[in-house]
Amino acid sequence: MAQVRLFVEHPLGEGQSVSLTREQAHYLFGVMRLGPGDSLLLFDGRSGEFRAKVAEAGRRGGTLICAAQTRPLRMPPDLWLMFAPIRKARTDFIVEKATELGAARIRPVQTEFTNAERIRRDRLRAHAIEAAEQCGGTFVPDIDDLARLDTVLDGWPADRNLMFCDEALAGQARPLAHRPGPWAILIGPEGGFSPAERARLVAMVQAVPVSLGPRILRADTAAVAALTLWQSRLGDW
């Protein structure tokens, strides 16, 4: 049987007892059918992964006791993923994949040509947590509120490189070469960047325009492809 892995907000350590929320109790005891004495794996996004045992199991809550650490915290590289959210299912998908592929922070941005619905951070965070639970991760990326791209670029850190994927720039694309400092990936919205946005991005010294091939990719495909390229050339693969 596959090992149950659960993310908890509570800081973990050997011997630590952890109280469960009603939802967690429902999942562990109702859905996964665990009971007192059963073992599972816990992580909190900061302290690594621990084996734990069920001490008390109730319908509305319960208590777990942490045993030994089973894995240290594994942080992803200092990489942001920025994208313009469009449809809910594809936004959920991008958050799931960014967690699996190792982004440290996810920043949804509103561009001139995207009519972004409001995002639900709690919902996106739940997707990131589920992806980390499923994929053996010990870290859950931070998810920012939706912000306007121009506001984000106004406050852009001088040392953070920006891999910038825009099919209209295929001719100006540069190879993804090593540069010192942290990175971010920016995925163009499906409607494309506006001329003003494109001009501003191209003029940034931190920006590296990158091509994702001769075929037009949907935004969610482009996000996974860009994360893969970055991780395989500059990241921890």
Place this chain on the structure above:
Amino acid sequence: MAQVRLFVEHPLGEGQSVSLTREQAHYLFGVMRLGPGDSLLLFDGRSGEFRAKVAEAGRRGGTLICAAQTRPLRMPPDLWLMFAPIRKARTDFIVEKATELGAARIRPVQTEFTNAERIRRDRLRAHAIEAAEQCGGTFVPDIDDLARLDTVLDGWPADRNLMFCDEALAGQARPLAHRPGPWAILIGPEGGFSPAERARLVAMVQAVPVSLGPRILRADTAAVAALTLWQSRLGDW
């Protein structure tokens, strides 16, 4: 307004008239609200893309007339994607992404540790067609019936390299280097390969074990990541 793009089975050429099926007529005239004289783009997967005009529009059918070619056929590299189908939504997704990222042929395989439901080739083909319509493609990958992995390997072409992604082999992974001949990508099932399958794959001279990083990826993420790696290093990016 975005240009309507439609895949048709009928071979295309300038001046060619094309009869529509009931479903195509419903889509063009009912959903997209086109009428006589309106223009759209057609492709057949073999002849490139053509501008066409609506000649007759009916509730159960209609006729289009091809004008000039707007794009030549763009074939993807001779790359197969093989994966073990599990859940329907993720299988659909893999087919969509393989079309966008440029695979020529999709071969679903049954491994020892996957209890694959039967696949619906017609449904998967519809997903591939829709992806090509949306993404400006002029080619739709072939989709094979589900076959047992050992049967596929029994008939493996001597000259076809096999990029083989298996997280249990991370230590034996080799860089994805250029080799002559066509390629295939094989994505491990979520339950992993059996020891016998793994031994057989490792022993194949055509096989190149490749690592997809230190995090465990779901099969659909692994498929997109592997296609990206291959295309960016050995393909047409």
